[in-house]
Amino acid sequence: MELIGSVKTSEWGKIGNDSEVCRIAQLNYENFQVNASTPYAEFWMGDHENGPSLIKSSKETLSSFLDKSSKNLIGGHQKLSFLLKILSVSKALSIQVHPNKEEAKRLHEERPDIYKDPNHKPELAIALTPFIALCGFRPYNEIQGFLDKILPLSNLIGNQNVQKLNEGESGLKACYTQLMTASSDKISECIEAISKNYNETLAEYKLYKIFNKMNREFPKDVGILSLFFLNVIRLKPGESIFLPANLPHAYLEGDCIECMSCSDNVIRAGLTPKFKDVPTLLGMLNYKGEPAEEKLFKPDQRDEHVQIFAPKIEDFAVVKFHFTSDIKEYKWKNIEYGSILLVLEGERILRTETLGDIKLYRGSVIFIPGNCGNFINFVKSDNYQGNFTSYLASYNNF
Template sequence: MDRLENTVRPYAWGSRTAIPALLGQEPSGEPQAEVWMGAHPGAPSGVDRGTGGTLTLDAVIAADPQRELGAGVVARFGAGLPFLFKVLAAGEPLSVQVHPDLARARAGFAAEEAAGVPLEARERNYKDANHKPEMLCALGEFTGVCGFRAPLSTVALLERLGVAGLRPVIEVLRAKPETEALREALTWVLTLHPDTVARLVGATGHALLRLAGESTDAREALMLRDYAALADHYPADPGLLSALLLNHVVLAPGEAVYLGAGVPHAYFRGLGVELMANSDNVLRAGLTPKHIDVPELLRVVDFAATEPGVIRPRSVAGHPGEELYPAPIDEFRLSRYRSGGWPLPTDTPQIVLCTGGRVVLTDATGEEVPLAPGQSCFIAADSPAVTLTARGADATAFRATVVGAQAGACWGLSEAA
């Protein structure tokens, strides 16, 4: 068991208070957006293996992947940790974005490598050859947008705004079949002249605030205010218009959403844990000063209207204490443990993160690793049996691992929530 030394990413959209509050530290005054836990080369966690210095987790795994990951995981996913675990703290909206599927990620990465596009170049789309399905679980109220709203529902909203400049997209959404309508609407938004964007965003932001003030529905008013805030943050950016095509989502603490390939989404505000395949591939559709590659984005987006399914944890047959957040992906598996002492399944790599109270990990040799909120631990596949003890009524730990050759049987869910 290795306590992790993790990197905090200071992206501009990060909250200045949420991560320091979790860690029990004084705010620095700078944004703190993400804490990365894992072996991604962009910010690998550090571990102390008694060598007199800190090693990076990616180097430790590369030195003996069979021991660290287990033979089944290596055979299925290769010699790298298949997932990346994060704490995410949004103080301002993140970009509207999508992630590629595995085939598109491999093709796009290979093409940019062959073309000699530097990894840090502004116009670079693919940082690696992996897909990036992800799950976000809220630690407090968390808001954002996820997946396309049904076209006629968006028409109803846009009609109520009464912004004349939105008539072209209203007509497209009303007249065309769903997939064609959503593709044409997003293309229209992303190819507007910059002067037109600025005028439309300003007018739409004012209309949203007017409608929010008139609404007697608290949930609707929150949605309208969230959309209106985008106009303040990005007044000359098409992101507000892109976001209006998407479902507004509010997660309560402990609720989660799963985002597969091609699903457009953006996070607005809140603190959560995020688990994803080990990738940093992002294509953007607004709310960002970063590069937007419209043709590539349109190749990746899944133009299907969906209801954002809120995921709540379920108990797992044969695994006492575990509350699983089911997702249709094998590279990662997210579960939660609360007060009590519980044995952890072994034979796969795992990272345990404490988000409340005090958590202690104890292996069969008696070694203990105590975790305070915000602290995490890597457990190698060959570790002796480990018990997780959550001490106190508010003690909570999240566990990230793999659905691999050994872990596949852990997906059996009971009906108890």
């Protein structure tokens, strides 16, 4: 079944046709009207109520269709366990953390006005362009290095806290708590002092550009100082990161594919005009300091055409298919829980055992039911000679 994805605009999105979200939306949806000054931020594919995909032929939402159909379409489940997205990021997203399952449930019960979703939200991001993100705390010695060199920062954190840093997690928690609870005047002074007097230090750590970009986008925001506490990760196209519960992160720049548990649960820590729940955040963070290299998520290279991104959670996995034109067909085991296929490059025919053929093209989004046979087959189309690239999101059966 062909789907129409749900487009989200947000001020952090890339503008007009600079945005992969916008370019894909035009191919996915015939009557999509591009506004050259609109920031197109997200393209959602799935059945989440905040942005359900539509079935192209009937314009019914995928969620209402699944509600009234046989549960065999998604392996007996009630809903899809995952949500697939394209993100086009021009301006930093808020620094955030997602609760684990128990915390999500508790937060939703205690404060349903803010925490609207009772589900956890681990995320996987696969870069489509060079992509910059903040991900997890830096190793303690790196943070110590910044505190030693950047006096306005160590003054803000306070000597007592800085000295605790060699105690590991509890020391880092004391330092980060001091940062996140400092008055906005103190934060603002600190950022100003760094931007005046520490350009060389910023350049030495390759933080000059990003520090100034964030300071332009979110002037004097505490999130800017998180650059000295969190790993700055620069992904090349095709590289990925996995963000388990309680790991602080932010997407700063670039386009990516994102897959997550079907949820919209966020606790924010900066770079946002939205509500920041600082006490909840501080109590929940994973304070382990780890080097940036360890944050890269390594897919399983099944063969020269297929990579499997399967984090250690049940809710989702993403399979990337890349076929050159010499590959006439490629069979892949179908997953009984249902899956969603997104095509980013080229053309093929998708052949299922019981539902026949469907034409795939850049911008196609297809819901593949769990009960359409044991295999799906990507068959080369006669009139297309180029490469083909697509992403298949599903329950994690790997």
